[in-house]
Every structure is written in C-alpha cells, then in structure tokens.
Amino acid sequence: MFPKIVIKNFTSRYHSLTKLPTINQLFHNVANKSIKDKDIIPELNCHIQSIKTLKNVTFLDLFDGTSSHPLKLVIDNNMSTHKDILNELKMGQAISLSKWTVVETPKRTQQFELSQNSDSRIEILGKVQEDYPLQSKQKLTVPYLRSIPLLKYKSNYFASLIRFRSLLQSQLIEILTSQDFIMCNPPILTSNDTEGNNETFKTIPKNLNLTVSTQLHLEILAQSLKNVFTISPCFRAEMSDTGRHLAEFWMLELESTNLYKLEDLLDCVKYLIINTAESLLSYKNIDSILPNDNLLPSNTLNKDQIKERWSHVANPDNWKHITYTEAVDILKEHYQNPPTWGESLSSEQEKFLAESYFNKDKGAFVLISQYPTSIKPFYMKQCPANDKVVDCFDMIFPGGMGEVAGGSIREVNIDTLQKAIGPDKTTDLDWYVDLRRLGSLPRGGFGIGMERLIAYLFGLQNVKDAIPFFRVMKDKISF
Numbered sequence: 001m002f003p004k005i006v007i008k009n010f011t012s013r014y015h016s017l018t019k020l021p022t023i024n025q026l027f028h029n030v031a032n033k034s035i036k037d038k039d040i041i042p043e044l045n046c047h048i049q050s051i052k053t054l055k056n057v058t059f060l061d062l063f064d065g066t067s068s069h070p071l072k073l074v075i076d077n078n079m080s081t082h083k084d085i086l087n088e089l090k091m092g093q094a095i096s097l098s099k100w101t102v103v104e105t106p107k108r109t110q111q112f113e114l115s116q117n118s119d120s121r122i123e124i125l126g127k128v129q130e131d132y133p134l135q136s137k138q139k140l141t142v143p144y145l146r147s148i149p150l151l152k153y154k155s156n157y158f159a160s161l162i163r164f165r166s167l168l169q170s171q172l173i174e175i176l177t178s179q180d181f182i183m184c185n186p187p188i189l190t191s192n193d194t195e196g197n198n199e200t201f202k203t204i205p206k207n208l209n210l211t212v213s214t215q216l217h218l219e220i221l222a223q224s225l226k227n228v229f230t231i232s233p234c235f236r237a238e239m240s241d242t243g244r245h246l247a248e249f250w251m252l253e254l255e256s257t258n259l260y261k262l263e264d265l266l267d268c269v270k271y272l273i274i275n276t277a278e279s280l281l282s283y284k285n286i287d288s289i290l291p292n293d294n295l296l297p298s299n300t301l302n303k304d305q306i307k308e309r310w311s312h313v314a315n316p317d318n319w320k321h322i323t324y325t326e327a328v329d330i331l332k333e334h335y336q337n338p339p340t341w342g343e344s345l346s347s348e349q350e351k352f353l354a355e356s357y358f359n360k361d362k363g364a365f366v367l368i369s370q371y372p373t374s375i376k377p378f379y380m381k382q383c384p385a386n387d388k389v390v391d392c393f394d395m396i397f398p399g400g401m402g403e404v405a406g407g408s409i410r411e412v413n414i415d416t417l418q419k420a421i422g423p424d425k426t427t428d429l430d431w432y433v434d435l436r437r438l439g440s441l442p443r444g445g446f447g448i449g450m451e452r453l454i455a456y457l458f459g460l461q462n463v464k465d466a467i468p469f470f471r472v473m474k475d476k477i478s479f
C-alpha cells in the first residue's frame with residue numbers, strides 16, 4: 001500500500017498578505033507569544049456575536065469567521081469615550097476597533113481578551129435592521145439557517161462548515177500531490193455526457209452540455225501524465241429531490257495509469273479517505289475550525305462527535321469489500337425486498353448493507369465491486385474472469401449518504417468498447433475510442449462526491465448544507 005505520509009500543517013514563511021489581523025491569527029499569535037500581555041492591537045474589523053451589559057462593564061463576543069472561538073472585548077461603561085455608542089451596539093453589527101489592549105487571561109478557557117485604554121476607539125461600520133434574524137434567543141435550526149443564504153455564514157455553525165470544506169479540499173490536494181498526482185482542470189463545457197444517461201443541462205449552442213463528470217478528459221491527461229486529478233463542479237439534471245442530490249455538485253475525480261488492477265483501485269480510494277481522516281484528526285488548528293459546542297443548532301454533531309466519525313473512518317477494520325454478487329446473496333438472506341441478480345441496488349438496500357448488516361452500531365464503509373455489465377456505463381472494463389460483470393466499484397457510506405464514490409478500470413480494448421458504446425450513442429465518442437490508438441496504457445479511476453463526503457464527515461443530514469449555495473432541480477434559483 002501507500003507508504004506512510006507526513007502531513008505538514010502549513011506555517012507561512014511568507015510576508016503577511018493582509019495588514020489587518022484575523023481573530024484566528026490573534027489567537028495564534030498570543031499562543032506563540034508573538035503578541036504579549038499589554039500589547040496594543042492597532043486595528044481590527046469584525047462583527048458582534050453577542051452583547052452582555054452589566055452595571056459597569058459591557059462584554060462583547062466578536063467574530064470574523066476565521067475561528068469558532070469568539071474574541072472577548074471588555075468595555076468600561078464609565079469611560080467617557082464610549083458612552084454615546086454603548087446604547088447603539090447590536091448583535092450582527094460590523095464594527096471597527098482601534099488601539100485595544102491585549103490582556104492575557106491564562107486561568108480562563110479563552111487565552112486573552114481585549115481591554116480598553118484611554119486611546120481605544122470603537123466605531124460602528126455597518127448597522128443592522130431592528131429585525132436582524134440572528135438576534136433571536138431561540139435555538140437556531142439548520143433548515144432555518146439554510147433558508148437565509150445572505151446571513152447563514154454569520155452563524156458559527158455554517159462558518160465552520162465552510163472552513164471545514166476548505167480544509168478538507170486542501171488536505172486532499174496535499175495528500176494527492178505529495179504522491180505525484182497532478183492537479184488538472186478539465187473543461188466544464190463538453191460535447192459528451194460521460195455516463196450515457198443524458199441527464200445533462202444543455203447550453204447554447206445546443207451541442208454542448210455542462211459536464212456530468214470530467215472523467216473522459218482526465219483519461220487523455222492520465223495517458224500522458226500518469227496520475228491526475230481534479231476537484232470540479234459537475235451538473236446533473238435528474239429530478240431527484242432528496243437530501244443526497246444536488247443539480248450542481250463538486251467531484252474529486254482521479255485517473256491513473258498506475259491503477260489498472262481492481263484491487264489497487266479499491267485500495268487507492270480507501271486509503272485516500274483513511275489518510276484524509278487521519279490528517280484531519282492530527283490537524284493542529286482543528287478546534288478553531290470546527291463549530292463552537294456552545295453555539296450548535298439542534299440535531300447537529302459537536303466537536304467530539306465529529307472527530308469520533310473521523311476516527312471511525314480512519315480505522316481500516318470498518319472498511320468492507322464485497323462483490324455485487326455477494327451483496328445480492330446477503331440481501332437475499334437478510335433483507336425483506338432483495339434484488340434479483342442483474343438489477344441495480346436501491347438506496348435502501350445499500351443503506352441496509354452499510355448501516356445494519358456490517359456494523360449495526362456505527363455503520364461500515366462498503367466497497368461493492370464487479371456489477372453486471374448491463375447496469376454500468378460503457379467505459380468500464382469487462383472483468384477478465386467473468387464477461388457478465390465489469391471491473392468497477394461503488395463505495396457506500398453510512399449516515400444516510402449512500403454512494404459517496406464510484407469508479408472502474410477503463411476499457412481499453414477497442415472492439416469491446418465500441419460494442420459497449422453501441423450504435424445509438426447520443427454524443428460523438430469517436431475521440432474517446434481513438435485515444436486507444438495512441439499508445440494507450442491500461443488505467444483506472446474514480447469520482448468522489450465532495451458534498452456527500454463533507455456531509456458524512458461533518459454529520460450533516462442534507463448535502464444542501466455542504467455547498468455554499470445549493471442548486472437543486474425543483475427550486476427556482478433566485479440569486
């Protein structure tokens with residue numbers, strides 16, 4: 001398998017890119033002593049998360065989206081410079097601070113607070129309306145926050161989700177590039193529909209589709225560059241309206257001419273996810289990326305529960321591999337409505353395997369390989385030992401997410417491929433066949449649905465929350 005890799009946490013050797021600090025940088029700098037007790041912070045722009053007014057002091061919790069920990073600001077109510085502004089301060093306002101003093105508070109959970117000196121100033125830069133929705137003392141829910149896209153990232157939970165999405169992508173890129181995978185950017189506008197289902201969004205001119213998968217173009221790149229991958233947007237015009245479907249989603253797709261045996265392909269996808277979970281668990285700054293346990297919406301996972309999920313993923317014992325035929329046999333024996341051999345597995349049947357059959361308690365990650373040729377796309381390689389099945393896999397996750405990845409060894413035999421494409425193809429795939437005439441190496445690849453992966457790793461129930469602005473077929477896109 002892959003050699004053990006060391007994931008470095010990025011520490012910048014470079015010049016600071018912004019003059020003003022972030023709250024996350026302030027926490028870091030106080031922790032590493034580059035900012036000390038009594039130092040003055042020249043300027044800081046942020047938002048008010050909460051206000052607590054006592055007789056002589058007012059406490060503000062400040063946030064700027066870079067950390068889940070709020071920064072405490074202590075205002076002396078009796079200091080003349082701030083008397084006018086005190087009554088105007090409101091939750092959600094954008095404010096500017098200048099010349100506040102760092103006071104270390106080693107005995108509290110928060111390492112320091114900002115305290116007032118005679119030069120300190122606070123200014124309101126952006127007011128909020130009286131009915132600012134996040135003011136409510138009620139516990140916020142995820143569906144409610146989802147319904148206010150202009151504001152949801154001001155909530156601690158959704159800001160954390162975006163930070164997590166960013167970290168996850170950077171860890172995946174680091175793991176792959178450290179193993180000689182080259183990040184490519186295949187086109188989004190294409191003449192093909194890759195999967196042969198034709199559930200594409202048509203563009204003008206009419207012969208172009210928004211890509212459903214960049215695989216076919218990645219195969220061209222892999223033929224010359226060996227190991228390639230992308231994280232790209234993909235589009236599916238299916239009418240499915242579930243917590244697992246989006247019309248626009250992101251897919252990590254990988255193609256390699258070093259992966260031409262099914263067992264190597266399965267190991268690659270499995271260890272890519274296991275390595276990613278390990279890298280998240282050992283990431284130094286993780287507690288400021290994950291949501292604040294005191295500000296969680298109802299029915300969401302707290303930090304420890306999220307990390308427990310990652311440990312579950314990182315344990316190879318929780319990964320299972322069965323063939324499609326074995327899956328059908330298990331379902332025939334243990335499930336009320338089993339499939340007959342040759343049919344696709346339904347999402348309920350997949351759920352049973354990943355959530356009940358293998359590990360009733362916490363679920364298992366199930367790789368199902370060698371599906372019948374008739375239910376899989378034309379590009380999958382016929383299994384050498386059995387021409388009724390193809391050398392492919394689906395990766396099923398627990399937690400309601402179902403199929404998170406799928407891939408195959410690619411068919412390189414021109415006759416077999418042409419037969420699989422058939423006479424009534426809807427798009428021109430001659431170039432894809434011709435690729436096999438140009439010094440073609442055997443190869444394989446897969447695609448991982450980023451939003452489903454994010455949803456599982458963060459404990460989300462709906463992929464709509466795993467992407468900054470969701471697009472689904474049934475909803476009107478109004479902004």
Ligand SMILES: NC(=O)C[C@H](N)C(=O)O
Pocket residue numbers: 194195212213214215253254406407408445446447
């Ligand atoms: N790159 C892949 O293998 C993904 C595959 N084309 C799919 O869309 O499921």
